[in-house]
Amino acid sequence: MxxxxxxxxxxxxxxxxxxxxxxxxxxxxxxxxxxxxxxxxxxxxxxxxxxxxxxxxxxxxxxxxxxxxxxxxDYDTLRALLQFLMAECCSASPAIVGDLDVTAFIEGASQ
Missing domain, CATH: 1.10.10.10 (Winged helix-like DNA-binding domain superfamily/Winged helix DNA-binding domain)
Structure with a gap:
C-alpha cells in the first residue's frame, strides 16, 4: 500500500x-x-x-x-498501481475488474 x-x-x-x-x-x-x-x-x-x-x-x-x-x-509500476486500485478499491468485483489479474494484490494486501 x-x-x-x-x-x-x-x-x-x-x-x-x-x-x-x-x-x-x-x-x-x-x-x-x-x-x-x-x-x-x-x-x-x-x-x-x-x-x-x-x-x-x-x-x-x-x-x-x-x-x-x-x-x-515504468509500465510495470503503472500496471501494478491499476491492479492495486482494482483489488483494493473495487474489492476485486468481477463486474468492475473484468479479466484484470488482481490476485497478487489481494494476497499482498494483508502485508
Whole structure:
C-alpha cells in the first residue's frame, strides 16, 4: 500500500500527470528531458524536480544517452498501481475488474 500511496502523491500534481501521459505515449523509447520540458512549456529545473518525484515513486526510469537523459514510463509500476486500485478499491468485483489479474494484490494486501 505504501508504494501505491507514493504513486498517488506523485501523480496528484498536474505537471507530473502530464509528464506521465507524455511518457506513456512515447513508448519504450521514452523522451529526452529537454523535449519533455519543451512540450510542457516549463523550465528544465522545474521539470527536474517533477521527474525526481516521479522517479522516487517508481513511475519513471531514466538512462543516459550521451549528454541527454532519456526518461520513460515504468509500465510495470503503472500496471501494478491499476491492479492495486482494482483489488483494493473495487474489492476485486468481477463486474468492475473484468479479466484484470488482481490476485497478487489481494494476497499482498494483508502485508
Amino acid at each position: 505504501n508504494a501505491a500511496l507514493a504513486c498517488f502523491a506523485a501523480l496528484s500534481q498536474a505537471t507530473r500527470l502530464e509528464t506521465i501521459k507524455l511518457l506513456v505515449r512515447a513508448g519504450e523509447t521514452g523522451l529526452p528531458a529537454g523535449d519533455i520540458a519543451r512540450r510542457l512549456d516549463i523550465s528544465s529545473t522545474l521539470l527536474s524536480a517533477h521527474l525526481t518525484k516521479l522517479n522516487h515513486a517508481g513511475l519513471v526510469t531514466s538512462r543516459r544517452d550521451g549528454r541527454s537523459i532519456i526518461y520513460r514510463a
